[in-house]
Amino acid sequence: MTEDTLPVSEPVRRSKTKFWSRHRGSLLFASSIIFAFAGWQFLSSFVFNPFLIPPPLVVFETMVPMVKNGEIFRHVAISLARVGVGFATGCAAAILLGVILGRIKLVNDLLDPVIELLRYLSPTAMIPIAVIWFGIGETSKYFLIFWGTFFIVLINTTAGVMRAPMIRQRAAECLGANELQIFLLVVIPSAAPYIVTGMRIAMASSFMSIIPAEILAADSGIGFLLQQSSVLLQTNRIFVALLTICVIGFIFDRLFRIAVDRMLSRYMSYIALT
Amino acid sequence: MLAVRNVSKVFGADADGYIALEGIDLQVSEGEFVCLLGPSGCGKSTLLNILAGFDQASEGSVDFEGAPVRGAGKDRVMFFQDAGAALLPWLSTEENVRFALRVRKMPKQQWPSIIDKYLAMVDLAEHRHKFPAQLSGGMRQRLQIARALAVEPKVLLMDEPFAALDALTRRRMHGFLLDIWQRTGKTIVFVTHDISEAVTLADRICVMSVGPGSRITEVIGVDLPRPRDLADPGAARLFKGVEALLTYEK
Numbered sequence: 001m002t003e004d005t006l007p008v009s010e011p012v013r014r015s016k017t018k019f020w021s022r023h024r025g026s027l028l029f030a031s032s033i034i035f036a037f038a039g040w041q042f043l044s045s046f047v048f049n050p051f052l053i054p055p056p057l058v059v060f061e062t063m064v065p066m067v068k069n070g071e072i073f074r075h076v077a078i079s080l081a082r083v084g085v086g087f088a089t090g091c092a093a094a095i096l097l098g099v100i101l102g103r104i105k106l107v108n109d110l111l112d113p114v115i116e117l118l119r120y121l122s123p124t125a126m127i128p129i130a131v132i133w134f135g136i137g138e139t140s141k142y143f144l145i146f147w148g149t150f151f152i153v154l155i156n157t158t159a160g161v162m163r164a165p166m167i168r169q170r171a172a173e174c175l176g177a178n179e180l181q182i183f184l185l186v187v188i189p190s191a192a193p194y195i196v197t198g199m200r201i202a203m204a205s206s207f208m209s210i211i212p213a214e215i216l217a218a219d220s221g222i223g224f225l226l227q228q229s230s231v232l233l234q235t236n237r238i239f240v241a242l243l244t245i246c247v248i249g250f251i252f253d254r255l256f257r258i259a260v261d262r263m264l265s266r267y268m269s270y271i272a273l274t
Numbered sequence: 275m276l277a278v279r280n281v282s283k284v285f286g287a288d289a290d291g292y293i294a295l296e297g298i299d300l301q302v303s304e305g306e307f308v309c310l311l312g313p314s315g316c317g318k319s320t321l322l323n324i325l326a327g328f329d330q331a332s333e334g335s336v337d338f339e340g341a342p343v344r345g346a347g348k349d350r351v352m353f354f355q356d357a358g359a360a361l362l363p364w365l366s367t368e369e370n371v372r373f374a375l376r377v378r379k380m381p382k383q384q385w386p387s388i389i390d391k392y393l394a395m396v397d398l399a400e401h402r403h404k405f406p407a408q409l410s411g412g413m414r415q416r417l418q419i420a421r422a423l424a425v426e427p428k429v430l431l432m433d434e435p436f437a438a439l440d441a442l443t444r445r446r447m448h449g450f451l452l453d454i455w456q457r458t459g460k461t462i463v464f465v466t467h468d469i470s471e472a473v474t475l476a477d478r479i480c481v482m483s484v485g486p487g488s489r490i491t492e493v494i495g496v497d498l499p500r501p502r503d504l505a506d507p508g509a510a511r512l513f514k515g516v517e518a519l520l521t522y523e524k
Contacts, residue, residue, distance in 0.1 A: 165359040167354050167356055167359040167360050168359055168360060168361075168362070170326075170328055170346070170352060170354075171352065171354060171360040171361075171418075172362075172373075172377065173328075173346045174326060174327075174346040174347070174348070174350065174351050174352045175348070175351065175373075175374045175377055175378060175421070175422070175425050176348045176374075176377045176378040176379070176425060177377035178377075181377050185362075185373070185377070186362065189362070189364055192364075266364040266365075266405070267364045
């Protein structure tokens with residue numbers, strides 16, 4: 001009996017556990033989302049006022065025509081373009097200045113106090129003046145995202161460059177590396193994990209700060225969609241916009257991580273070592 | 275080859291600065307294996323940094339092959355205890371050696387043969403595509419040796435290179451280093467706080483006193499044949515003798 005059942009049951013059990021262990025992460029992820037939606041559906045149908053918190057199925061109903069006629073994509077594309085331009089220019093400027101600050105102590109000593117003060121001005125705090133400077137066109141949004149990105153990446157880059165291990169630089173120096181080689185081939189790669197981390201935080205903050213910017217000063221974009229729907233008391237559309245923000249932010253963070261894994265993994269994997 | 279004359283080193287302002295080294299004299303001849311021995315805080319690393327050119331003596335002179343040392347020189351390669359920090363962790367074993375050849379401006383067509391030669395010498399040929407994080411502590415030190423030898427320096431300056439390794443690996447590394455030293459005839463200045471390490475390796479042991487104002491209190495020539503066994507009466511006697519000379523922080 002046992003001889004009969006064992007060979008049959010064992011491979012089945014093994015494949016089951018194998019399936020589970022291979023897809024554990026994604027299964028748990030999916031079930032977490034499904035449970036959240038189910039709970040939301042229940043609460044808005046039976047507990048809360050469905051006008052104030054529309055149930056997910058109603059939100060999806062609202063979303064379908066917005067997807068079909070492309071309205072949602074237009075807003076997403078505009079917001080993404082703003083984040084993209086502001087984030088890219090912010091990172092470029094911050095990395096450039098950050099490596100200088102990290103390398104040249106005098107420049108750092110002179111600029112650090114100013115940076116330490118300015119970095120408390122969130123992009124939201126800068127909206128009123130940005131509108132006066134640049135109007136409600138694209139430039140003001142680029143500026144606000146740039147502003148938010150710049151300080152985060154700057155501070156991380158400076159820290160990374162400063163903390164490039166002295167031993168590593170000296171080792172390179174006595175092998176024959178000149179100043180420029182030490183800087184480009186040793187210091188910058190050593191700072192890469194810091195810079196990338198700063199960029200990732202800055203990206204999340206860009207996705208957050210584009211919304212108030214568009215709410216207060218725009219005629220398009222996801223933030224504008226929120227603002228417009230609020231004025232018209234369209235809670236369904238507000239929830240569509242909120243969900244969109246969650247999904248877009250999540251997708252871009254994942255994409256960023258995948259890109260880093262693909263291109264920079266050799267610079268990232270050694271943090272534990274030093 | 276290396277001549278240190280009356281070297282002092284003061285850290286900080288003159289009045290209340292810390293006197294790390296005072297009146298150090300040391301001559302190292304070509305092909306010699308010299309150990310600087312002393313407890314922690316005796317300024318041996320400071321002296322080594324001055325020899326390497328990373329640091330400058332406050333007083334006195336340091337000459338290498340008749341010319342004063344100014345800055346890090348390519349003929350004196352420093353060798354660090356923390357190989358993880360000294361190596362470039364984003365480069366593989368092979369690429370770390372290649373990095374050295376690149377900054378040394380060796381002709382490109384020689385790179386493959388030089389890399390092969392030195393990786394074989396330190397027994398890392400089959401690990402050439404691994405990254406430092408994937409190597410053991412001893413392997414990382416061997417990689418550091420290969421990378422240093424690849425640029426063909428005249429002097430190896432070693433700052434407690436094996437202190438972080440376990441005792442067994444350290445013994446193997448001693449054999450390794452002596453073998454390479456005998457084959458290549460490099461001059462080695464080796465800093466250690468381990469008496470048995472000094473007795474195992476050195477032609478000459480320079481005993482340093484505790485700071486402030488460390489100096490070389492004793493220089494002991496060692497003419498025991500290699501490989502040395504600490505259980506041998508000669509080596510054991512030397513060990514005892516050196517131990518009696520060491521001073522410790524009060």
